[in-house]
Amino acid sequence: MAKLLRMPEVAANAVEAVLQGWSIAENAPFAADEVIATVETEKAVVDVPAEAAGVLLKTLVPEGAGVEVGAPIALLGDPGEKVADLGALLAELGLAVPPHVTAPERRDVPDAAAQTGAPAVNGVVRRVFASPLARRMAGEAGIPYEKIVGTGPNGRIVRRDVEAAIASANTPAAPVAAGLSWTKASASFTDVPHSRLRRAVASRLTASKQDTPHFYLRGTARVDRLLKLRRRLNDGGQVRISVNDLVIKAAAQAHTLVPAMNVIWTPEAIRSYSTVDLSVAIATERGLVTPVLRSVERMTVSSVATTVRDFADRAKAGRLRQEELEGGTFSVTNLGMFGTEEFAAIINPPQAAILAVGAARTEPVVDGGKVRAGTVMRVTLSVDHRPVDGAVAAEWMRTFLSLVENPLRILA
Incomplete structure (x- = not known):
């Protein structure tokens, strides 16, 4: 019987984690204790293992997405299980609209781009593929990875693409229309967006000085x-x-x-x-x-x-x-x-x-x-x-x- 895999509380009192990458492809089988996904907290990377053997019917969030603890991230089935009507099954499990379905499965959904972080073209969500490392590098540089052109397999965004985008953004002649003017800068300063880890360290140490004598x-x-x-x-x-x-x-x-x-x-x-x-x-x-x-x-x-x-x-x-x-x-x-x-x-x-x-x-x-x-x-x-x-x-x-x-x- 199909069931939802939810984002675990990988850290004490955590409210959110980033889905860094999927280790199992959709419709692929997995064994008990095999790693299904990898999630990232402010300070660590955590593997999410399977409790029992089964099949990954559908991923519900894209790689690189921030997900609240307890939110569904995938649909799992028993070994060999197949689903004829995915939308109906998700609705039965309490998800009226699939949070993440790639074209051409999902059309005419106005807010699909906002849910996946990918741009919509003619009402169809275009899923942007990027390696976990590329997503992290882009996020720490403050770059919208969806605007980077991927040169990896099937257009996947890889490390060299992010490095090229960063180099292009740091070039004075880089056009604003290219979507690469994501850092606030002037002749006297440049703002580099905070990484998740930098925010976590700042919050923890500030609290230490405030609360600890x-x-x-x-x-x-x-x-x-x-x-x-x-x-x-x-x-x-x-x-x-x-x-x-x-x-x-x-x-x-x-x-x-x-x-x-x-x-x-x-x-x-x-x-x-x-x-x-x-x-x-x-x-x-x-x-x-x-x-x-x-x-x-x-x-x-x-x-x-x-x-x-x-x-x-x-x-x-x-x-x-x-x-x-x-x-x-x-x-x-x-x-x-x-x-x-x-x-x-x-x-x-x-x-x-x-x-x-x-x-x-x-x-x-x-x-x-x-x-x-x-x-x-x-x-x-x-x-x-x-x-x-x-x-x-x-x-x-x-x-x-x-x-x-x-x-x-x-x-x-």
Whole structure:
């Protein structure tokens, strides 16, 4: 029996997601747990698997469309099922008018273009095909993808078409009539439309500063031993270890030794965790994401390095899963690779703290009453004062700095 596939709530409290692409063609069979579609939230890409074997009778929304959670996106049937009157079946299921039917199935529908985002010609909706990557690139550039001429198979819009459109739009002689004047610009400025991820990051961090009472602790650590340990670990090792990997392990160890930091604030209680789940900040062209490493206290340094590298690669490709972006009590963000000596970061709610890590620099230090050259690293801890008192944060900072300066303890 045919049934509707609805947009799932792929993220907590999400009200909308983008149908990025269909993995199954119409009238094609699929197996249980096979991916039917891929949807995109503000920060992640999520595959939608089939609950049971069947056939995809009809897609109800085009690729690239924003869809409310719970809205129908496809009509599924039992294995081998065929439908003689699609319109009647959809009406029976509560859809009086199919939201998305390609020509020549649907004619004389005045609002069809508005529902599909495609232009109508002589009363017939012309469906515009574009790859998910092309749709995302066009959306982030503020380009109406329906106005781009596709050069892919069957006129499909692909990456090179969007790149060509962007280049054309940035050319001073580009005609307005071509429909490519989508960014607001003048001789002194250019407006680049916000991406979904940029809007999500802005909203979350604004709420954090408004609702979370931040306080800050700063510390400086001698990292000569840490750098020496890193060189030894990388000498012939199969996995390259970064300073940040060791910092993540030291932070997790500090959480184990100071469990009062491994908490978050909820409206009803302070929630304490038995495992240490830490986020790592990763910058991408689309914006900042913070995937979570689970049970870091049980991970080796090499497994931390491997996981962080995997997160970074998939973040840049927009392939992080939603569940990888949720949870955690603490974040580590590092701008040291850019030469930044010291900075303070905004807490990623509902986490309780974030550690901002600066560059390791050679400076004069006092050692045994004598001034000599040493390598130091400055860190700033931003803390939510609701679940964590100043004394607890200070104890955590002292513990963390001790671990960094005596890095063999990190490996214990």
